[in-house]
Amino acid sequence: MILCVQGPRALLPVPTTDVVPLTTRPDACLGFSASVAPRCMRSPPQLWDPTEDLRSIAQTFHYLDISGWYWGAITAGEAQAVLQEAREGTFLIRDSSHPLYMLTLSVKTGRGPTNVRIEYSHGRFCLDSSSLAKPRLLAFPDVASLVQHYVGSGQGETGRREDQPAPKDSALLLKLVRPIHRRKSCPSLQHLTRLAINRLTRSPEQLPLPRPLQHYLQDYPFHL
Numbered sequence: 001m002i003l004c005v006q007g008p009r010a011l012l013p014v015p016t017t018d019v020v021p022l023t024t025r026p027d028a029c030l031g032f033s034a035s036v037a038p039r040c041m042r043s044p045p046q047l048w049d050p051t052e053d054l055r056s057i058a059q060t061f062h063y064l065d066i067s068g069w070y071w072g073a074i075t076a077g078e079a080q081a082v083l084q085e086a087r088e089g090t091f092l093i094r095d096s097s098h099p100l101y102m103l104t105l106s107v108k109t110g111r112g113p114t115n116v117r118i119e120y121s122h123g124r125f126c127l128d129s130s131s132l133a134k135p136r137l138l139a140f141p142d143v144a145s146l147v148q149h150y151v152g153s154g155q156g157e158t159g160r161r162e163d164q165p166a167p168k169d170s171a172l173l174l175k176l177v178r179p180i181h182r183r184k185s186c187p188s189l190q191h192l193t194r195l196a197i198n199r200l201t202r203s204p205e206q207l208p209l210p211r212p213l214q215h216y217l218q219d220y221p222f223h224l
Helices: 050-067 076-083 143-153 189-200 211-218
Strands: 090-095 103-109 112-121 124-127 157-160 171-174
Touching (some): 050 143, 076 103, 103 171, 124 143, 189 211
Antiparallel strands (some): 090 103, 103 112, 112 124
16 A cells, blocks of 8 residues: 555657648648548546645544544554553554555454554545455545444455555454544543434434534534
């Protein structure tokens, strides 16, 4: 998994076989031979706007800051100490110690606490995995959506451990059940109420609530 925050790419040259030759015949129209119908050049590759990266990453960290289970810049050892006595399926999100990755999922598995990096590319987040499993992995617009999907589906996911890059030896089944909140960070009553409402309805915008409450619900549309 590599963080792919790409800027504009150079346009690829059009192959010479696709270039329509110009002609000097007097009956030519717009420089093309009258006997050859003009053909469109191959469309250049669509460029990725780097400002979309800024929006996507900013939105993800906004959600994570509200969640309470984003632990920031703690080490793998500190995450292991937090999860060591927790039940299987307990997890947290922290900053990755690898310079090419932003975030890591630390989770208590049947083998003990482990770490799986989160890949980002072109506005989408997914779990790092072996090359064989990667095509089956889903990608999400933010990390909170990724985590909520796997918690809600009740299904495990084959991930690759952060400290063991070899896929055959490091594949394991991840099961996400419950997040563990930061120490000394008890969720507010308002936030707990918001989570309860989000669990009970998929369309909170249809509830007869004042606009400020609607905005508060929309600011964090998740239930964990």
